Amino acid sequence: MKKINLNKIWLCILALSLSFTACDTVDFGDMNVDPNSPTDASSASLLTNAERSLDGIVSSTTTNCYVQYLSNGQYDEESRYQTLNWSFNGLYATLVDLQKVIELNTDEATKVNAQAYGSNGNQIAAATILRVYLLHHMTDRWGMIPYTEAIQGLENQYPKYDSQESIYMGLFDEIDSALGMINSGNGPTGDFLLGGDMTLWREFGNTVKMTMALRLSNADPTTGSAKFNEAYNNAISSNANNIFYPYLNEDTNDNFYQDHFVDQGRRDYLISDVFADALIGTGTPTVPEDPRLTKMADPATNSGTYVGAPYGQSNSATDDYSFITADIITKSDAPLYIYTYSEVLFARAEAAALGWTSEDASALYDQAIAASMEQWGVDATEATAYIALNPYSSLEDIAYEKWVAMFLQGYNSWAEWRRQKAMGYERPLTAPDDLLSNATGIPQRHAYSATAGSLNEENYNAAVSAQGPDNLNTILWINQ
Template sequence: MKQINKLKSILLAVIVAFTACDTVDFGDTNVDPNNPSNAVTSLLLTNVQRGMSGYIASTTSNLYVQYLSNGQYDEESRYQTLNWNTDGAYALLQDVKQIIEINTNPDTRVAAQAYGSNGNQIAAATILKVWYYQMMTERWGYLPYSEANDASNTTKPVYDSQQDIYNGLFAELDSALASIDSGNGPDGDILFGGDMTMWRTFANTIKMTMALRLSKADAATGRTKFNEALSAGAISSNANNIQYTYLTEDTNDNPWQDRFESRRDYLMSDVFVNALIGSGTNTAPEDPRLAQMAELSTNGGVYVGAPYGQSNSATDDYSFITNNIINKGDAPLMIYTYAEVLFARAEAAAMGWTTENAATLYGQAVTASMTQWGVSTLDAATYLAANAYTSVDDIAYEKWVSLFLQGYNSWAEWRRFKAMGTESRIGLVAPPNLLSNANGIPQRHGYSATAASLNEANYNAAIAAQGADELNTVLWLFK
């Protein structure tokens, strides 16, 4: 009997042990400290910011606005590529979404404070989201926005209109600015080192830029938003220029240096070089910025641009981009500059959006651009005296010069100037023998080649509303 009772006791113990397994806390036994289950927001932020480099250092957009010409292979300057993929940008926006969710969710927001205050992390992520979406909608027009990156609810998001995207982005900027608090700035911030004053400046500069983009499409909204940004504070000196700072190490060095390590294919364009030579000579150009932006040709020792839209295999006959960019791994590239802000203020004044003086701001903008590029005060004053303000066309031309190598920003401004009828001094003309059925300088990018098959109904609705999925279709902002 005792033996039977002993067996019962053992059996009962085994049963209790197995039925209790669901409630036993094994602590961190199955947790790999090297692979955390929750994303680290500082790493996500760094990744999103590093993704900006591909757009800041774009070759295609700098060819569109004819700062550059191709070397031997001229297809890019003849607009060979029609379809452009948005997947990379949306992947980065998914990281942005994660940063915001981690800092909002009650289960994760407290732990996330180890990487900066919740409010400041949300603000930084939202500002970056706006920067990406502005650039994206100015490339493609209609895009998934309100339903984007929400696969749990829909895998076929609606394409929102450019106007709706812009309105949404303004609201998100205002929300981001309101979210900034006195706590620690975000860790992993390679743009501003967690300086929330600079994040505020960045947000207001984006708002000012977006507002001016509306000068043809929706001037009333543009004027309101412009003055909000002006009063709140955009970039106020060259010391505040917003730039992407590269490192000398190959993992994060200047893409222009990488390109020229493998092939010397990008040359200064004859359109740009001739404009800056102006009334001067090919060794002493009228615009002193040319000597800071370009090198003398290897053969001949003069400033000479390569014919735009043509094959230029004798590369040593032409000027290259300055060695301070193409041979310097840690050379920064500009995102927004003080000169750009001053030109925006000058144009806003000329349009009657503000009570500022257009001519004064124009002079300050030209001087700021000269200073940015290392031109002496005397040379800048001499140039300005010979190129005084007469009309908005002067602002358009000088802004185009000042945005050298800021391709996507300059392309958007050129399309806006064209819509406003103020681009004549810039004088860009498409080359002959265009590709991808282009009939002029591209007005947009075509959607991904798979866009129609993956989201057919919404793709078709966007095309019906916006126009053909071609490079020639003029977007709402630029009509």
């Protein structure tokens, strides 16, 4: 066995240490850089990730039960309002992504590189419009939420909850700023929602603004009227530009209903008797008065006729009732709508009836029904006949037809129903007798998450004190 020479070992160690000391300023290039872990954030990836969050909003079954488009199958808890607490943490995570897009395109150190993903102004505009859409959705669900002090990280771990009125005013400022930034440069890369088309983003932004303005019809009609007039001429102008979530045929990005009914084999969402009976109207279960029912639903398996399932009850004999059309529940890429042309036309009809504009409410009402019929693939002759039999006479007519036209637009439909109820001309809906979560009627809001009070106690308590009890029954400022 050879004897180890310790003197030689120490000399080697000394030589190595001297060499590293001498190389403190040597550039080793990309030797220690992981090419699969980029250090610069991609605004395109951030925007894509943010847009994916819309899936959870447009596919809401709970709110489609609230407005009684759907009834449950065997398990009826959803239509009896079982869930009280809803967390907004995931939505704030999405807002962080959008804020980063804005920062990357604003910061002098990153804005030049960010132009690889579209002009700075157009990226900021798209991210801001989507941010406003999400915050508008959130305040219409919970009421007071963190806004001015939100998503500040460790700088402010306990943000205050802003009033709904101040949130609305702030969002109007944000949307105006975003619309003013849209330019002729490249649209944002990573935008699968609107394909980087800034003309569509302008329509999206104005449609959000118009919708927000109409939501003020009860709480602040002066501001609502002013903002509505600024936006409605530039909102969605045809069915070709309807805004929807573009699902794909692949399982990881297919539409919720196809995933639920086909992939999972579930049969627990049926057309409600409230909705089916309304559209059958003076017609028959075979030939409904409203031809849209034949496009929105399928006949019941057992009878071959259109039959709605009793709302708020357990309906285990699912073959006795109509399901959502197979064109939605068996088609992976069937669109679920965010905003539609018919919705815009109904808003304009209502604004005209309220005296906000000089437009013709009756003409817009007819156009809105025609647009809805076209959207659902109804023959033009049938649409014309239906309109002739159902002429405009009052705001109640607009409310009813808008309720029909917004089929499966859960959160948006729920918000509109609550607003119209505050105005006194909503489509009458009755809650089931046996309700859960101490609900006293169709929910007026969502309660904060069960941990909100412990995680941000002082500001949570201030919000509850100002707004009202943290339950499903408290009426929000816009609807008081």
